[in-house]
Structure formats: C-alpha cells, structure tokens
Amino acid sequence: MLLFLILLPILGAAVAFLLSNGRPRKIVLAGTSFIHLIGVVSIWKFSPAAWFHGFLGMDVLGRLILTVVSILFAAVSFYLWGYLKEEEERSNRVFVTSLLLFLSAMTLVTMARHMGLLWIAIEATTLFSAPLINFTRSPQSVEAMWKYLLICSVGIAMALLGTLFLAVSAAGTGTVLLDVLLDHATLFSVPWLKLSVIFLFVGYGTKMGLAPMHTWLPDAHSEAPSPVSALLSGVLLNCAFLGILRVFQICAAAGQTAFAQDLLLVMGLLSLAVASIFVIGQTDYKRMFAYSSVENMGILAIGIGLGGVGLYGSLFHAVNNAFAKGMVFLVTGNLYRIYQSKKVNDVKGLLAGHPVTGIFLAMGFLAVTGIPPFGTFYSELMILNAAIRSGHFWVAFFYVLFLALIFIGIAGSVLKMLRGDTGEQAGGPQAKKEDIGSIIPILLLGLIVLMLGLYMPSFLDNALKGSSTLLGGG
Amino acid sequence: MLLELALIAIVFLGIVILGSSRLRTIIHLFALQSFILSATPLLIYPGVHALVMMTAVLILKVLVMPVFLFWAIRHVSIRREAKPLIGYGKTLVFGGLLVGAAFFLSSKLEVPFREVSNLLVPASFSVIMIGFLLLVSRLKAITQVIGYLVMENGIFLFALLLLDRTPLLVEMGIFLDIFVAVLVMGIVINHINEEYDDTNTLHLTTLRD
Numbered sequence: 220m221l222l223f224l225i226l227l228p229i230l231g232a233a234v235a236f237l238l239s240n241g242r243p244r245k246i247v248l249a250g251t252s253f254i255h256l257i258g259v260v261s262i263w264k265f266s267p268a269a270w271f272h273g274f275l276g277m278d279v280l281g282r283l284i285l286t287v288v289s290i291l292f293a294a295v296s297f298y299l300w301g302y303l304k305e306e307e308e309r310s311n312r313v314f315v316t317s318l319l320l321f322l323s324a325m326t327l328v329t330m331a332r333h334m335g336l337l338w339i340a341i342e343a344t345t346l347f348s349a350p351l352i353n354f355t356r357s358p359q360s361v362e363a364m365w366k367y368l369l370i371c372s373v374g375i376a377m378a379l380l381g382t383l384f385l386a387v388s389a390a391g392t393g394t395v396l397l398d399v400l401l402d403h404a405t406l407f408s409v410p411w412l413k414l415s416v417i418f419l420f421v422g423y424g425t426k427m428g429l430a431p432m433h434t435w436l437p438d439a440h441s442e443a444p445s446p447v448s449a450l451l452s453g454v455l456l457n458c459a460f461l462g463i464l465r466v467f468q469i470c471a472a473a474g475q476t477a478f479a480q481d482l483l484l485v486m487g488l489l490s491l492a493v494a495s496i497f498v499i500g501q502t503d504y505k506r507m508f509a510y511s512s513v514e515n516m517g518i519l520a521i522g523i524g525l526g527g528v529g530l531y532g533s534l535f536h537a538v539n540n541a542f543a544k545g546m547v548f549l550v551t552g553n554l555y556r557i558y559q560s561k562k563v564n565d566v567k568g569l570l571a572g573h574p575v576t577g578i579f580l581a582m583g584f585l586a587v588t589g590i591p592p593f594g595t596f597y598s599e600l601m602i603l604n605a606a607i608r609s610g611h612f613w614v615a616f617f618y619v620l621f622l623a624l625i626f627i628g629i630a631g632s633v634l635k636m637l638r639g640d641t642g643e644q645a646g647g648p649q650a651k652k653e654d655i656g657s658i659i660p661i662l663l664l665g666l667i668v669l670m671l672g673l674y675m676p677s678f679l680d681n682a683l684k685g686s687s688t689l690l691g692g693g
Numbered sequence: 694m695l696l697e698l699a700l701i702a703i704v705f706l707g708i709v710i711l712g713s714s715r716l717r718t719i720i721h722l723f724a725l726q727s728f729i730l731s732a733t734p735l736l737i738y739p740g741v742h743a744l745v746m747m748t749a750v751l752i753l754k755v756l757v758m759p760v761f762l763f764w765a766i767r768h769v770s771i772r773r774e775a776k777p778l779i780g781y782g783k784t785l786v787f788g789g790l791l792v793g794a795a796f797f798l799s800s801k802l803e804v805p806f807r808e809v810s811n812l813l814v815p816a817s818f819s820v821i822m823i824g825f826l827l828l829v830s831r832l833k834a835i836t837q838v839i840g841y842l843v844m845e846n847g848i849f850l851f852a853l854l855l856l857d858r859t860p861l862l863v864e865m866g867i868f869l870d871i872f873v874a875v876l877v878m879g880i881v882i883n884h885i886n887e888e889y890d891d892t893n894t895l896h897l898t899t900l901r902d
Contacts, residue, residue, distance in 0.1 A: 335863035342870040346877055353881075358888040362897040365834065365881050372841060372874055373828065379867065380821070380848055386855050390806045393858045408805040438900040497902050506902075 220265075221275050224258050224285075225326050227251060232319035236312060244315045245303055251319055252289075252296040255326075259289040263678065273396055276332040279685035280534075284461050285329040287538055288454045290667075291545045292322055294660040295446045298549055301656035302446055305556070306354075314354050321347040321450070328458040334382050334395040334465070341378070341426060341462055344455060345371045351450075352443040363435075363442035370435040371426055378422025378462070384415030385469070397465060404472035412473055419466045420482055426459035429486045429520055430493040433513045437497070440509035441561065445552025448505065452512045453545035457537050460519055464690060467523060471691030476526065483524035484614060490517025491621035499628035503561045505551050507632055508544070511587050514625050515540045518602060521618060523690070525605040530687035532601025538679070539594040539671055540587070546664035547583035550576065553657055554636075566636040577637055579661050584633045586668045588626045594671030696736040696809070699729050700816040703850070704792060707823040707843060711788045712781055714774045716835060720762050723839055727754035730846055737809050738857055745861060749868050750849075758842065758875055765879045766835060769886040775832045775893050784830050791822040804854065813854060820847030834882045834892045838875060845871055 231251035235244045262282060277285075296318075303311050324343035331337040345368070352364045386395050388411035392403045425432035440448045463483075470479040494514035501507040515536070522533025551561075553576045558566050570577035589595040599622065606615035671679075706726040713719050731750035734743035777784065795818035804814065824844030828837050852864070882892055889896045 333863065335859065336866065339863070339866040339870055342874070346870070346873050349877055349881070353884065356884075359899055361881070361884045361888050362900055365885060365894070365897060366900075368874070368878055368881060369828075369837060369841070372878075373825075373844070376841070376844055376848060380851065383848065383851050383855060386859065387804060390855075390858070395859075410802065411805065414802070437902070442900070501902070 220258065220262065221277060221330050224255060224262075225275075225323055225330070227255055227258070228319040228323035228326065232316045232323070235315045235319060238312075241303065241307065241311050244311060245300055248296050248315050248318065249300060252293045252322070255322065256289045256293045259286055273398060274333045274336055275330045276398075277330055278689065279682050280464065280689050281329040281461070283534070283538070283682045283686055284457055285326060287457060287541045288322075288325050288329065291453045291541055291664070292325075292450065294545065294664055295449050295549070298449075298552070298657060298660040299446050301654060302444070302552065309354070313350055317347050317350045321351065325454060325458050328461060332397045334385060334397065334400070337462060337465060338375070338379055338382050341423065341459060342372075342375045344458055345375060345426065348447075348451060348455060351447045352439055354444050354447070357442075360442040363438040366435045367439040370432070374422050374425025374432060376422070377418050377425070381415045381418030381420075381422055381466075384411050384418060388412040388415055397468075400469050401472045404469060405474065407473050409473075409475070412470075412475060413478060416466060416470055416475070416479055417482065420463060420479075420486065423459050423462035423466070424486055424520075427456050427463060428459075428490075428513050428516045430490040430513060430517070433490065433493065433516075436513060437506050437509040440512060440548075441503060441505035445505075445548050445555060448509075448551070449545040449548035452509070452548055453541040456512060456516055457541055460516070460537060463520075464523070468690055476691060480524045480526060483520045484611075487517040487520030487522075487524055488614065488617055488621075490514065490520065491618065491625075495621045495624040495628065498625050499631075501628070501632065502563055504554070504563050504566070504632060504636065505548075505561050507563070507629060508547055508551065508587065511547075511625065511629065512544060514621075515544070515587070518599060518618075518622075521614065522598075522602040522605065525602065525609055525611060525614070527605050527609055527692060529602050529605030529609075530690050530692035531683050532598050532605060534683050534686050535601065535671075536595065536598035538683075539598050539668055542664045542667045542671075543583065543586035543593065543595055546579070546661055546668065547587050549657070549661045549664070550579045550583045553661075554580065556657075563632045563636060568637075568639040570637045571640055575658060579658075579665065580633060581637060582665050582669075583661075584629060586665065588629055589622065590626075592672040593668050595668065597672055696733065697812050699733055699736065700810070700812050700850070702729050703733075703846070704816050704819045704823075707820050708785065708788050708792070710839070710843065711823060711827060712785050714781065716766050716771060716774060716833070717763070719774075719836065719839055720759050720766075723762075723842060724755050724759040726843070726846060727758075730849060731755060733850070733853060734856055737853055742856065742861060746856070746864065749865065753868055753872050754842070754846075757872070761875070761879055762835065762839070765882055768883065769835075769892055771833065771835070771892060774836055775895075777831055779830050784826065788823055788826055791826060792819040795819040795822055808854065813850060817847050817850035817853075820844075820850060823847070832893050832895055834878075834885055834894050837894065838878045838882070841878075842871075842875065 235247045238244050327340040349368050353360045388407045392399050428436040490513050494510045498510045519533050522529040586593040589599040710722045731747045734746040796815040799814040824840050828840030
C-alpha cells in the first residue's frame with residue numbers, strides 16, 4: 220500500500236508526460252489525486268506493514284501529514300481544472316508532470332523512516348516544485364525560481380551535513396534508521412548530536428521558511444501561480460516541518476529536548492518578528508500572505524519549542540494552517556483572475572463587485588490570522604496556554620504582540636480591498652463571472668478550517684495525541 | 694600517505710578555483726578536483742562499495758556535469774566571471790582564513806570512533822567553506838552552481854568517514870538528487886539568460902520589500 224501511494228503519482232506523471240494533448244493530462248491529474256486520496260483514507264483503516272527493511276513505514280505523525288497533503292492536493296487539482304483551461308495556450312506537459320512527481324516526493328517524505336531517505340525526499344520536493352513556480356515564464360518568476368532553488372539547495376546541503384553528523388554521533392548503531400536511532404539514542408555522542416541538530420534545523424528550517432533563512436519564501440510564494448502557492452504554503456512547508464519533527468523526536472529520545480527547544484523558540488520568535496515587520500504596509504497581497512506563512516511556521520516552531528500542550532497545539536495548528544493557507548491562496552488566484560494585478564491598491568470594492576470572492580477573502584483572512592470560530596484560533600490559543608503554563612512569560616508576551624501586529628497589518632490591507640465601490644471598474648474586462656469550479660475547492664477548504672474550530676473529530680484528536688506522544692509529550 | 698596527498702590536493706584545488714576568473718578554467722579545475730575525489734574511497738576502504746562510489750563520481754562529477762556546464766556556458770556564451778563583489782585577492786585571503794578556521798574547528802571536535810586519517814575532517818570542512826564562499830561572492834549564476842558543487846564535494850569527503858556504515862542505496866539517491874539539482878539549475882540559467890540576455894544574478898533584484 221505504501222509503495223503504491225508513492226508509485227501511483229510517478230505512474231501518473233509518466234502518462235502525463237507521454238500524452239501529447241493538454242486535456243487528457245488534466246484528467247490524469249485529477250484521477251491520480253483522487254485515487255491517492257482514497258488510498259490515504261484507507262491507510263487509516265488498515266495500518267500497513269513496514270516495507271523495505273524498515274526504510275519505509277507509516278507512523279501516526281506521518282499519516283497525519285500525509286492526509287493533509289492528499290486532501291489539499293486533491294482540492295488544488297480540482298481547482299487547476301479551471302485554471303489550466305484559462306491558460307490553454309501554454310503547454311502544461313512539464314507543469315502537470317512536475318506536479319505529480321512533487322506529490323510522490325511529498326508522500327515519500329511522510330513515509331521515510333531513514334534519515335538519509337528523508338533527506339533525499341525533501342530535496343526531491345524542492346527539485347520538482349521549482350519548475351512549477353515558473354509556469355508563467357515572466358522575468359520575476361524566473362528570479363523567484365532561481366532564488367528558491369539556490370537558497371533551498373544550500374539549506375538542504377546543510378541538512379545533509381547535519382545528517383552525516385548525526386550518523387557520526389550514532390556511530391555505535393551503524394545506521395540512521397529512525398527506529399534504531401530512537402532505541403539507542405542515549406548512547407549518542409552529545410557534542411556531535413548538538414552540532415547535527417543545529418545543521419538539520421538550519422537546513423530543514425530553510426525549507427520550512429523560518430527566519431532568517433526565509434528570504435526565498437515571499438518571492439517564490441508570490442510569483443508562483445496561485446494554485447501552486449497554495450500547495451507550497453499549505454503542504455510543502457509542512458513536509459519540511461515533518462523533517463524538523465523527526466530531528467526533534469531523536470533529540471527527545473536522547474534527552475536533549477531542552478537544547479532543541481531553545482533553538483526552535485529563537486527561530487520561531489525571529490520568524491514572527493520578521494513577518495510582523497514586512498506584513499505591515501505590504502503592497503502586494505500575495506506577498507502579504509506569503510509573510511503570513513513565515514508567521515505561521517514561526518508559530519509551529521514556538522509550539523514545539525514550548526513542549527507540553529504546545530506539542531499538541533503546534534500539530535493541530537499545522538493541520539489548520541495547511542487548509543487555511545491553501546484556501547487563501549486559491550482566493551488570491553480568483554482575485555488575480557478578476558483584477559490581473561497583485562497590488563492591494565488595484566483591488567477595490569470587492570464585496571460589492573464580487574461578493575463571493577469577497578466573502579471568501581474575508582473568511583480566509585480570519586482563518587489565517589487565527590480569529591474564532593476558525594480552528595487556527597484554538598491552536599494558537601493552546602500554544603499561548605503552553606507558554607504561560609511553562610513559565611515562558613516573555614515568549615507569551617512577544618507571541619501575542621507579534622500576532623496582534625500581523626493581524627492589524629493584514630486587516631488593514633484586506634479591508635481596503637473589500638470596501639469601497641466598484642464604480643470605475645464596472646463593465647470593464649474585470650466583470651468576469653465567478654465560476655463554480657473555482658469556488659467549490661475554496662468553500663471546501665474553508666469549511667474544513669471552520670469545522671476544526673467548532674468540533675474536534677475523535678480520530679483527529681487521537682492522531683494529534685499519538686503524535687505528540689511520539690515527540691516526547693504526555 | 695597517498696590519501697593525505699589527495700586531500701591536500703583537493704583543498705588546494707578549491708583555493709585555486711577561488712582565485713580563477715575564467716569559467717572554462719573553473720570547470721576544468723572542478724573536474725580535476727572531482728577526479729582526485731573519486732580515488733579517495735578506494736584509498737580508504739578498498740572494496741566493491743568503494744569501486745561503485747568511484748564509478749559514480751567519475752561518471753557524474755568528472756564527465757557528465759562538466760560537459761553539461763560547458764554546454765551551458767557555450768549556450769549562453771559567457772567566458773569570464775563578472776567583476777565580483779569582493780576582489781579576487783581578498784577572496785583568496787578570506788579562503789585561507791576559512792581553511793584555518795576549519796582546521797581549528799575540527800581539532801575541537803573528537804570523532805567517536807577510529808578515523809582513517811585525521812586530515813579527513815578538516816579537509817572536508819575546508820572544502821565546504823570554500824564552496825560556500827564561492828557561492829556567495831560570485832555573481833554569475835553558473836559560478837554559483839559550481840560553488841554548490843564544490844560544497845557537495847566537501848560533504849562527500851565527510852561522508853567518507855562513514856563509508857563502511859551507510860547503505861549504498863542512500864548514497865546513490867543523494868548522487869541522483871545532486872545531479873538533478875544541477876540539471877534543473879542549468880535549465881534555469883538558460884531561462885535567466887533568455888529573460889535578461891545575461892546570467893549575472895545582480896539583475897535578479899526586482900523582488901524585494
């Protein structure tokens with residue numbers, strides 16, 4: 220089953236590459252993502268056995284992330300149906316092929332039980348997602364792709380070095396299989412372990428968009444086509460987060476939790492600070508939401524750094540944020556289609572002119588900034604709770620301060636876009652109808668975040684509890 | 694003894710790359726460095742594993758990548774590195790300092806098992822730092838890619854410490870990833886060239902806050 224989920228998108232990619240026509244390729248994309256989703260759901264029913272000498276396996280944490288990946292990917296591929304129709308004059312061969320390979324690489328990340336294999340999978344996600352950014356072939360998107368490739372490759376090279384350091388530290392075990400490492404963690408050489416943790420956090424942190432290694436993120440996420448931004452922000456960052464969680468798991472087993480936590484707290488707070496500085500007065504709405512991704516990744520790091528309830532809160536926030544970010548970037552796709560501009564100032568009177576997109580934007584904004592009743596509010600609250608309970612009052616203070624600043628910053632721009640009258644634009648080329656294909660995926664993702672705020676399904680609760688136990692929490 | 698000589702040659706070649714401005718020379722030097730690198734696994738642990746590693750390095754880093762890089766510079770017709778941000782002389786001095794720092798750093802770290810040569814760790818750190826310096830101090834996209842590759846050579850040296858402990862499959866995966874990375878970067882360089890008629894990354898500054 221595990222191997223099937225990895226090979227299926229590769230097979231789909233091969234078919235998509237060989238097809239000469241754009242339309243059947245879209246069917247392959249939609250079909251593959253749908254079957255993938257069914258496969259992932261079935262994993263919850265029957266837990267598959269480990270594969271390939273323990274290199275591949277599925278624990279509760281990997282399954283949680285994989286489910287989020289698969290749901291969001293299915294929603295995005297549904298959205299892409301209409302998007303690719305509009306971009307029909309461009310060949311989508313490379314685009315669809317890379318997209319499916321990207322799905323396969325992300326699936327592999329969630330299943331890797333070997334730190335070397337995990338590294339390979341995370342690097343592969345970078346390589347397959349890079350061509351996606353450059354779909355429109357504009358000078359800006361070329362620049363964004365170059366920065367993304369170079370900075371993430373260097374970051375990932377650091378992570379490779381960190382993995383090697385980890386192997387030196389665990390020299391006694393003679394392998395870096397996760398399960399073996401966790402069993403023998405107490406025998407590790409501590410200086411090498413600490414060095415490896417620094418390198419791995421910096422490496423995977425670059426991919427996750429934690430400050431100060433976040434510089435590629437606003438460029439890549441704002442220049443990519445919106446459905447791709449939704450995937451990058453929603454699930455790719457979570458895959459890198461999983462890499463950090465695996466390292467944290469090892470640290471916890473080796474009794475070095477405090478060291479890893481301090482590192483994560485510093486990186487997390489720095490990310491919040493950077494996001495709050497750049498979100499205020501941001502003139503490009505996609506960039507603004509990209510900085511909101513930096514913020515949310517910072518929140519995840521802080522949650523893990525605090526431990527205790529923070530672990531549960533952080534994992535819950537990862538789930539919430541994936542859907543909220545996916546939703547908001549799909550909304551920006553609709554906005555761009557209507558106004559053909561990414562500037563906040565070009566968008567006026569959205570509620571009056573395009574009420575559906577307007578309401579979605581308002582919903583998405585409330586969801587990403589963590590306002591009740593959305594799920595993000597509760598997960599952010601849990602992390603605050605963890606900060607106060609563990610006596611990190613300064614962390615709690617800055618956490619609330621930065622979140623408030625970011626909320627004000629985004630609210631200012633979003634209100635500007637929503638209010639006012641459309642007078643000058645009426646009748647122009649912007650008066651495009653909002654078609655159903657671009658609305659349903661957004662509505663679906665929005666409802667998921669809303670539902671997570673109102674009701675916690677027991678299977679999710681169990682998965683979150685199980686995952687935080689893996690990370691050394693109660 | 695032979696191993697030590699090879700390691701010194703690898704670090705030395707790294708420093709020579711730092712001082713070169715002609716792109717063809719830089720690629721030749723990189724290929725030479727990788728050629729010496731390919732012999733090191735065999736010098737440490739003669740065996741099948743080492744032979745496979747040697748072949749992989751020879752094919753990918755000595756043959757395919759240099760040929761590909763030559764193709765890329767011919768395609769975008771550039772010969773020389775643009776005037777770098779920091780002068781060549783200063784970069785060299787800085788590179789020397791980094792090598793010193795690498796030796797100092799590795800003297801502080803004790804490897805928890807018996808090493809084949811106590812030069813291996815400092816040499817690997819030196820090459821990684823030299824590669825990184827090349828990557829951040831040069832402007833042409835193609836030199837930055839070579840900087841990345843030099844960094845990877847350094848990481849490869851470090852991986853030799855663990856040669857008899859890691860499965861071959863993982864190493865192959867890592868090779869494949871690096872290879873694809875360079876391939877994708879080469880394609881991007883072409884895109885940059887199409888958009889700007891030049892591969893100077895100083896042009897890539899429209900995206901900022």
